[in-house]
Amino acid sequence: MISPAVALLLCWMLVPLGLTLYFSFLRYNLLMPGMEQWTGWTNYYFFLTDPSFWDAIRNTLTLVIGVLIITIIGGVLLALLLDQEMWGRNIVRLLVIAPFFVMPTVSALVWKNMFMNPVNGLFAQLSGLLGLEPFDFFAHAPLSSIIAIVSWQWLPFATLILLTALQSLDREQLEASEMDGAGSINRLLFIVLPHLARAITVVILIQTIFLLSIFAEILVTTNGGPGTATTNLTFLVYAQSLLQFDVGGGSAGGVIAIVLANIVAIFLMRMIGRNLDA
């Protein structure tokens, strides 16, 4: 017998999914209410052949991979640092975790206006002090800037997970390897990183899920631009349905995004999921 909770969950997920699927086969534009009609695969055809679609795919992947690389390398380094006995460790830990509590819109705005602004931003002021030309981050390196902001937000998460994993590493194993003649680099390579493999897998899986749907940071900083330089799939769906009022096309994009996310998930599970066994 199906339990009520499962039934509720099914409704919860199936109704929106069903509606999205249904809309994706309609010609449904908010500017022309009451004119909805069945169009078959047309929405999909236009979404997939839109040149910005491939830009969006590329941007999405760049964003996800870039942030993963930065947060995992940075997270391991920070975790190693925070695991040391040092003065004021608790305060430093709190500071490191802090960015995670700032909501994405706020942190993106703070970065945009207080750090990266080409006139008043901290970086512009600093380069002014050094006599350099201020760099307009969002004009010249928009995607990298967004990667930087998102990495800053997710670094605490990676650090926290990796730090707990690091603390569960048996001290005697480290001491044994030290007696076996492993220097600090070899200890990192042969003992610490293998121990962290599982935690890194968890970080990759969880972050990928969230990073595929980054939206707020793009909306408040670059609005997907210049051109489509920072438009990812989520933003493209948003632009389609709410900027061009094309709900049908947006829904088709949403369905495509779901399919792609599942492909990525299966791929990830295949590749690194076995780290979670045993």
Next chain:
Amino acid sequence: MGLITLKNVSKSFDDVEVIPPLDLEIRDGEFVVFVGPSGCGKSTLLRLIAGLEDITSGRVEIDGVDVTEVPPARRRLAMVFQSYALYPHMSVRKNIAFPLRMAKLDKAEQSRRVESAAHVLNLTEYLDRRPGQLSGGQRQRVAIGRAIVREPEAFLFDEPLSNLDAALRVNMRLEISELHQSLKTTMIYVTHDQVEAMTMADKIVVLQAGVIEQVGSPLELYHNPRNLFVASFIGSPKMNFLRGDEADRHGAHTIGIRPEHIRISANEGEWKGTVGVSEHLGADTFFHVRCEELGATLTVRADGDNPLQYGDSVLLAPELAKLQRFDADGLRIT
């Protein structure tokens, strides 16, 4: 060579002095056991020798060379940890080969040494397993294997058998002694089990609260304990101690007599008592005898087939020649 000398070595954690300054010499090829109650600083002393803890003052020498500032890796010592500290993500083969790999030995030599260690330790069948797939005794052997492939100057063992069941412990004890006989390398072995200490050691170091109470061969400690602590720590079951009038009669503050040096019978002896609980071990039986006059309960060893029962009245006859006398400070009077 594996001559290890501690000179005036002390260790404090923050303000707490765990080991007051002590001197100790361990000769080449000796099997030395550090024994003492929990928390007395055995592991700390071993870790000081290994270099895993910094020495607060004093110096450690190996073969006459001051190694106080030398990192653990370059002291040419191998350590076997209580938790085995195997690398869980590596196969047994890789675990054993790890020190060789770190020393950048060539591949052929590595596998030759791993094979021969595995052969000695009966691990050949398990070389491709992970530590998680081994039993406790096998893991222990892998840890020992990892230590012997390096051909170190000395082995350090920190309670290596305490996670094993009783039968396996006896086996491994023999294997380690066997290994010592064949390698003839210095071994320092930490335990809180005095039976392990007595059976394995060439030389026992008895520690209490970081202080060396006595150093000597097992039989020396058994026959000539320097003080009350050593007398009560060495020997199983424990030595019986008496104070008061009976001790005064022998001109001592405390007298001690081991269970095996008292004869128990129904009709001859100088101490009257009542049999309490008895422990039958087969070959021997230990009686706990309540002596009202002495105000003490004495443990007495008797033959395994001694028929005395709970509640029987008996007489005890101590072998006076084996009686040990201690003064008010606990030191033995000789």
